[in-house]
Amino acid sequence: MPTIAFQECTVECAPDETVLDALTRQGLEIPSSCRNGVCQTCLMRATEGKPPRTAQQGLKETLIAQGYFLACMCKPTESLTASLPDEAVVQRVSARVIYREYLNGDILRLRLLPYGAFHYRAGQFLQIRRPDGVIRSYSIASVSEIDSLIELHIRLLPNGSMTTWLHKEVREGDCLEISGASGNCFYLPGAPARNILLVGTGSGLAPLWGIIRSALHEGHQGEIHLYHGSYNVAGLYLESELHALAEHHPQFHYYPCVDEGEGAAHHSGRADKIALAQHKNLSDWQVYLCGHPEMVKSAKRSAFLAGANLTDIYADPFVLSKTP
Amino acid sequence: MSETGVTTNLYDRLGGAAAVDLAVNNFYRKVLVDDRINYFFEGVDMERQAAKQKAFLTFVFGGPNNYTGLDMRKAHTHLVANGLNDSHFDAVVENLGATLRDLGVAEADIAEVAALAETTRNDVLNR
Ligand SMILES: Cc1cc2nc3c(=O)[nH]c(=O)nc-3n(C[C@H](O)[C@H](O)[C@H](O)COP(=O)(O)OP(=O)(O)OC[C@H]3O[C@@H](n4cnc5c(N)ncnc54)[C@H](O)[C@@H]3O)c2cc1C
Ligand code: HEM
Ligand code: FES
Numbered sequence: 001m002p003t004i005a006f007q008e009c010t011v012e013c014a015p016d017e018t019v020l021d022a023l024t025r026q027g028l029e030i031p032s033s034c035r036n037g038v039c040q041t042c043l044m045r046a047t048e049g050k051p052p053r054t055a056q057q058g059l060k061e062t063l064i065a066q067g068y069f070l071a072c073m074c075k076p077t078e079s080l081t082a083s084l085p086d087e088a089v090v091q092r093v094s095a096r097v098i099y100r101e102y103l104n105g106d107i108l109r110l111r112l113l114p115y116g117a118f119h120y121r122a123g124q125f126l127q128i129r130r131p132d133g134v135i136r137s138y139s140i141a142s143v144s145e146i147d148s149l150i151e152l153h154i155r156l157l158p159n160g161s162m163t164t165w166l167h168k169e170v171r172e173g174d175c176l177e178i179s180g181a182s183g184n185c186f187y188l189p190g191a192p193a194r195n196i197l198l199v200g201t202g203s204g205l206a207p208l209w210g211i212i213r214s215a216l217h218e219g220h221q222g223e224i225h226l227y228h229g230s231y232n233v234a235g236l237y238l239e240s241e242l243h244a245l246a247e248h249h250p251q252f253h254y255y256p257c258v259d260e261g262e263g264a265a266h267h268s269g270r271a272d273k274i275a276l277a278q279h280k281n282l283s284d285w286q287v288y289l290c291g292h293p294e295m296v297k298s299a300k301r302s303a304f305l306a307g308a309n310l311t312d313i314y315a316d317p318f319v320l321s322k323t324p
Numbered sequence: 325m326s327e328t329g330v331t332t333n334l335y336d337r338l339g340g341a342a343a344v345d346l347a348v349n350n351f352y353r354k355v356l357v358d359d360r361i362n363y364f365f366e367g368v369d370m371e372r373q374a375a376k377q378k379a380f381l382t383f384v385f386g387g388p389n390n391y392t393g394l395d396m397r398k399a400h401t402h403l404v405a406n407g408l409n410d411s412h413f414d415a416v417v418e419n420l421g422a423t424l425r426d427l428g429v430a431e432a433d434i435a436e437v438a439a440l441a442e443t444t445r446n447d448v449l450n451r
Pocket of ligand 1: 139164203
């Protein structure tokens with residue numbers, strides 16, 4: 001009989017019993033609602049053992065790749081070690097700032113060396129925890145298979161608490177506490193022929209830079225179209241690197257977009273609008289949207305209406321914290 | 325599966341959970357571009373809304389669910405307060421039919437789905 005290890009308990013799962021039933025039978029509290037594999041309230045993650053595929057119906061591929069499953073649909077065929085989603089992604093590591101450089105007027109590139117194992121996929125995000133307890137999320141721009149250091153792109157916000165500290169006080173050699181990595185916005189090997197559309201605004205380029213390099217590193221063959229938007233030319237960055245990447249990889253296309261200002265080198269208008277106007281049929285495309293929350297929200301809807309399936313749209317709105 | 329083992333129920337015939345997964349994108353897309361009803365679906369997180377659309381599809385496909393008439397009433401009370409009426413109900417059933425037709429479902433099965441939806445009309449419209 002398979003067993004389920006959860007927190008301090010190990011529970012036997014009877015034949016035909018779900019993980020949800022087995023755990024709640026022991027008085028353990030697992031959130032649930034429909035108990036029918038529909039609402040995803042009972043989402044859990046197997047950190048050991050493989051949940052049956054039937055317990056992963058309707059989940060995003062990225063979640064499936066990380067062992068997530070629906071407890072109410074899971075009649076395990078092998079023993080599992082399971083956790084609730086949040087708990088599984090917390091992993092605290094101290095990391096030294098090895099390198100800092102300005103990518104443009106207000107975006108700082110930080111490269112960190114983690115002390116201890118730090119597993120991530122390019123495009124996921126981690127949390128930086130300041131000694132006084134302030135926590136903020138930042139997307140990972142490096143690719144673990146290529147880069148030895150973790151790269152972040154931090155945009156300075158006026159009066160922003162964490163960003164002011166990172167920009168003005170943190171120096172090379174200092175240590176930061178990081179945790180993570182989480183999020184579903186990353187490249188999925190296994191479908192090298194599919195086309196990919198990526199739209200990012202501002203430092204929303206950070207995860208996309210990671211995803212694109214990761215895709216090319218994995219030998220992705222389908223088309224890859226990146227639209228990076230900013231208010232003006234000064235807000236763009238990594239332009240020459242991206243142009244160089246496009247020269248080396250004919251399947252990769254780069255479109256820098258600016259709201260204001262004209263020029264042969266840039267597209268004029270909002271990045272998401274330009275992207276969706278140029279790609280009217282997105283059925284079977286994978287779509288990545290990162291940055292300004294309003295852009296992400298409206299582009300998600302437009303991409304969906306243009307034919308992309310919701311499970312193929314990966315979005316990271318850079319939502320600001322409510323508590324400063 | 326019936327006792328003879330030959331005929332299957334509607335939900336299985338349509339393809340079960342996999343059919344729900346397949347239909348949900350097309351159905352939701354149709355609803356979002358239908359100006360008669362799309363304003364009922366605005367402003368809600370798309371993933372959460374899609375999960376509810378799946379609950380809806382599972383229900384009208386005759387699949388396993390725990391919804392009672394009372395649940396159906398409660399889920400739509402605030403919509404009725406905003407003017408939800410028979411014409412909107414008909415529009416949803418129409419989009420449902422069109423979705424299934426796109427997927428190549430037989431007309432007889434589409435009629436059965438519509439009939440199942442019909443049983444909820446009074447609850448959905450809080451009458
Ligand atoms: C998944 C995810 C990924 C992210 N990735 C990145 C990334 O790669 N790069 C990046 O630069 N950012 C990223 N962000 C955003 C980042 O997490 C922070 O929210 C951002 O850096 C601001 O942090 P802060 O502490 O400097 O600003 P905060 O102190 O939180 O302030 C944010 C803004 O609000 C204003 N503000 C603060 N308090 C008030 C108040 N009381 N009243 C009015 N206005 C106020 C500030 O002036 C500032 O402009 C990401 C966010 C998420 C959720
Ligand atoms: C055809 C019969 C219908 C059925 C069987 C049905 C079924 C359902 C179900 C199962 C839910 C999810 C409830 C929950 O778990 O929270 C739901 C929610 C919803 N339904 Fe319906 N529905 C029907 C008709 C309609 C119509 C006609 C409209 C509007 C045009 C509508 C709009 C909505 C909306 C907006 C929600 C989400 C409510 C919220 O969470 O705010 N439904 N419906
Ligand atoms: S409780 Fe709704 S998916 Fe499991």
